Amino acid sequence: MFFYQRNAGGSVEEVSFSEVVTFGESNMIKSLKISQTRVEAVLQEGWTGTGEEKQTKPLPKTDDGRNITRISASYMLYDGFVDWALKHVNSEVTFENSTASDALIGVLTWILPFVFFLVLWFFFIRQMQAGGNKAMMFGKSKAKLLTGSQKKITYIDVAGCDEAKEELQEIIEFLKEPQKFQRLGGKIPKGVLLMGPPGTGKTLLARATAGEANVPFFSISGSDFVEMFVGVGASRVRDLFEQGKKNAPCIIFIDEIDAVGRHRGAGMGGGHDEREQTLNQLLVEMDGFESNDGVILVAATNRPDVLDPALLRPGRFDRRVVVDLPDVKGREAILKVHTARVPLSQDVDLPSIARGAPGFSGADLANMVNEAALLAARKGKKMVFRADLEDAKDKIMMGAERRSMILSEEEKRNTAIHESGHAVVAALIGEADPVHKVTIIPRGRALGVTIQLPLDDRRSYTATYLENRLAILMGGRIAEELFLNQTTSGASNDIEVATNITKQMICDLGMSKAIGPICLREGNNQPFLGRDYNRAQATSEKTAQIIDAEVKRLIDEADARARKILTDNRDIVETMAEKLLDIETLNDWQVEQLLARQPVTLTNPKHDPQAKPHISEGGSDPKPKPGLGVLPDPPPLAQT
Ligand SMILES: Nc1ncnc2c1ncn2[C@@H]1O[C@H](COP(=O)(O)OP(=O)(O)OP(=O)(O)O)[C@@H](O)[C@H]1O
Ligand SMILES: [Zn+2]
Structure with missing residues (x-):
């Protein structure tokens, strides 16, 4: 006996799919209609067995005793069922485009995923090619625009680096009045490469150049281009240049350009990787804009030796400016800039401190002043003493x-x-x-x-x-x-x-x-x-x-x-x-x-007696500062 559910329409009984199969095995299905998700069968009297043992199987009946001649069931199309139907259905098997509701279900279960993937795929392609749309920021360059709201930095804030400043003077003049240069047909470099050890103020110099010329400053780091999604870097480059052109005249600054600009094919295995695509895009963009557009590209690196030669060709970063470690004069000037707002005790002699810090970069010196101010504050002093600066110097030089x-x-x-x-x-x-x-x-x-x-x-x-x-x-x-x-x-x-x-x-x-x-x-x-x-x-x-x-x-x-x-x-x-x-x-x-085999004194007999029991506090240490930088690999001063 089967259990039948009465269908709303009355004439077609809804059964389970396995029941359809059972009817089929008993030769009771006269014809079968197969759509995507449903089967509908017309039943007849059937039989089981063969020859002598052949038994008739009557039509199933509803609760009120009527014969059931039509059944339907839902199923998921699978190839095996079609074969089965062809074997077990007596007269005809038809395949039908489903009814409206069947079609809807079919669409939902079958077509929709495809559509979904298609849309997603289309979306990503668009991202990569067009530089992204507003909703998601994959392809947007992460360039930060520095304008009015930030404190304007000018060459007054950059101490030393006189040669570099001089070389950049021409750029400033061009950015101030691009038309003037255009009229005279002057050729302005498109790209300036600032090269020098870490912390020598390359970023600062680029920002100050924008400040001097009073133009917007877009800054991005080379490592921002290198992302996990293929193609994103290239689209970021495109976006960056688009932004630049919209805001011309302006400076686009790429810090750590070596992150993208490494010699192509230099990586193990070579080949076209993501970074290489990004670099290619950068080269394309650089060729594509005219310096007359009023966009100057400034990049910084401390590894000019690893850069792809293509970047250095004429028409690209053809202006190269060395930003070296500061000399005594430079160090003194940098100390002056950074101590300007720090209350200093009378005993602080900046020239002598500058002399005692060879190999220090601008960043080290800034760090030293900051550290000294912190040390003094911790000890409850109202101003910074020589001893604080000395302690800060040691900390930077040797690690905390x-x-x-x-x-x-x-x-x-x-x-x-x-x-x-x-x-x-x-x-x-x-x-x-x-x-x-x-x-x-x-x-x-x-x-x-x-x-x-x-x-x-x-x-x-x-x-x-x-x-x-x-x-x-x-x-x-x-x-x-x-x-x-x-x-x-x-x-x-x-x-x-x-x-x-x-x-x-x-x-x-x-x-x-x-x-x-x-x-x-x-x-x-x-x-x-x-x-x-x-x-x-x-x-x-x-x-x-x-x-x-x-x-x-x-x-x-x-x-x-x-x-x-x-x-x-x-x-x-x-x-x-x-x-x-x-x-x-x-x-x-x-x-x-x-x-000299003399007794050791606790204070320096040559100095005014600033008490010098060496007290300073430990803490997580910065990198020990090796200092000196002429040998290819500077030998550290510190020795264990
Ligand atoms: N010539 C300088 N005059 C004043 N301050 C300086 C100078 N050089 C460096 N500094 C200080 O050091 C900080 C770091 O410098 P900056 O980030 O410009 O160095 P960088 O050369 O870009 O370093 P990196 O190669 O690590 O990016 C500056 O914010 C500034 O406080
Ligand atoms: Zn040692």
Whole structure:
């Protein structure tokens, strides 16, 4: 028996799909209509079995005894059912376009997903090609527009960088009066590339240039172009230029252009990646606009060597401006700008502080003033004293102190001896930077630090200076060996730095007789050409052996010289280590006193007595500041 539900229409009974199948197996379906989602069958009297066992099957009946001749059921179309129907339906199977409601259901379940994907797909395509629509911001450039609301920055806010400012003067004049230049047919560069180490004020300079010319300033970082969605970067570039043209005259500034502008095909595997597409779009846009449109593109990088040569071709970033680390004068000027709104004590002498901060960038100096103001505020002072600035300088140079790091007595003693070794060699070896500070307060990752500061801005190094540096680096390790009869892991960084210096001396600076003045430089410092993996071919096996031998020779010589100095001055090393264990940090004058075998004073006899028990607080440390930047890879001043 089947259970039938009475259909509203009366004549067609709604059944379940499996019942349709059962009727079919009993040969009771005369004809069948199949639509997308439903089947409708006309029933007849059927039978089961064959021959003798053939049994008749009567039509099913409704509750009130009438025969049911038509049934319908809903189902989802599947291929197997059609085959089944063709086998089990007696006269005809028809396929029908469904009724209105069936059609609707069909659309909903079958067509709609397609439509949905189609719309989505269309939407993304539009995003990529047209630079996005208003609703979603994928393709919009993230350029920030700086206009009236922000404080206007002009060249007064940028200290030093005089050459760079001069070079940008022409751009300012053009932006002020583009028509004038057009009339005269003058050719204005489209793009200016600012090149220089981090924190030297490239961004500041670009902003100030816009400020001077009184034009809008759009700024975006190269890394903003590189996103997870393919094609977004390119569309951002397009959008950026569109915005620029709408707001001309203006400056478009791209910071860290190396993030998109890297040499194409340089990445492992090469190929057309997202970044490459973005770069191509940038090149296309640069070619597409006329400088007469009044848009000047300014970009900044500290890796000009990795830029794609296509970017530097005429008509693109053809004007290049070097923004270098500030010299003494520049540092003083930058300090003046940043201390303008800080109350300074009488004892602060900006020129001498500038002199004591070689290798500091503008950002470092700004940071130093800020840090000093914070230190002074924490101690409840009403103004910033010399001591605060000195402490801030140390913090930036060596990383923040980590007073919370507990060292065992033995570790402290090892560190004291190790640092004394560095300091004594540095002080006595001759041509070397004076010792500025020795400390056994852990800073950054180092257990102790010896800092030397050059007297002025070094632009080049003599071979003797570098050989002496090697000996100074060896000093720590040898002191441990001589005085404690052991070596510790504390010297690992020294060894690494020393090895790097020797390699530079040999491969880069022509300071090894065995190799001679040949550049076998490692890495990719060469503009546009060399990459490390080319070097393998460039250097023969034999040359590599000579290099290795020379590294060893230089290190051995340095070792021997440091050993001699430390053995000859055992007493100084020992008293210095004692003193370090006692007061933790020795300043330059205290080191001098120790070397002269005089008693160590707590305050600088040469200075007015600004109390100087070295108090400053630890905290999360910024990157230790290596300073100096002439060698391709500047050797850090700090030594463990
Ligand atoms: N010449 C300068 N005069 C005054 N302040 C400076 C100078 N150079 C840098 N600064 C200070 O350092 C901060 C950071 O500088 P800026 O961001 O312009 O450096 P950058 O060269 O763009 O660095 P990066 O390469 O890391 O982007 C400035 O906001 C400013 O406070
Ligand atoms: Zn060391």
